[in-house]
Amino acid sequence: MLAGGPGAGNELAIEKREQAMLELADFDEVVRVYRPRILRFLLSSLTDRDAAESLTQECFLKAWSARHQFRGDSSLSTWLTRIAVNLMRDHLRSRSLRFWQKTRGVALDVMDISDWVPDGRSSPESLTLARERVATVWKAVKELSTHQRTVFVLRFVEEMELDEIATTIGMNLSTVKSHLYRALAIIRERMGETK
């Protein structure tokens, strides 16, 4: 059998699947490795510390319960992110029904975000400018619709490929591109307003 042929691809897929199953077997390690990523995605999407932590824990609880159903067709990271996306949708749906609880969460403040800027700024002016830009993006992201925000966060915070995003959230690739285009248009518009 030639390397790189259909047989090799099949073997690679089987190997990946086995690796994913093996990885899932040590669930403590799974939580340790993937919890920061899931928490980051939920925190970026919901901007609510309590909800993000609660849903992160629920995500791993669901993953543990459904670990026997995981077939390794996608990576463990994609599978966990898909569970997190579904949980977030349910959470947002129930929150819209329980509108009086909207203000009860511990929301991330824009100051939390913009106060942190990577080192290496040459001058106070550039530091201030960087903070303003982060704050502008943060505020613009909060304005996005749920789909736009999910796609934006998965692409620009989690750095996932577009087809991986499509698989994770169960959308067509063209729909994912459309949401991303609109999200970026809004952010660009807000950035233009602040100049």
Add this chain to the structure above:
Amino acid sequence: MKFRKDAVANPEPDATREEVREMAEALSLYRSAMHHIAEREAARPFAVEQRPARAIGFRLLLAPVLTAAFAAGVFVPLYGHFHHHAVPAPHTLASSNTADTGSAVDDTALMNQIDSEVSEDVPDALRPLADLNDQATTTTAVSEKDDVTQE
């Protein structure tokens, strides 16, 4: 910079390179900030237990308040309603009983008084008139009997 060029979906033709560069930098900064915040949050222990505790605390506080408000809203008007109608009823009953008793007493006294007055002996000075009355009564009765017989 981790920003990829294909990430900005089709920038418009009039968008300058500078504008795209600024946006790419802003997105990169935003990603770095979110990674930093998430790492900080992940380092903290799970606060999930706090949420139910706070929710339970809130409910523990809210439940008595709502119950008291409900009780005040429902039972007080009901009590007032029944109290308003219930209090006069015994009073009316009692007063009617009292009135009945009083009237009974009054009637008895009156009857006793009448009996005693009627049964009083006719004074001697009036005795002839009393006899006349008796005779007249007797005569009338007799004449009536006669009339009946004649008929």
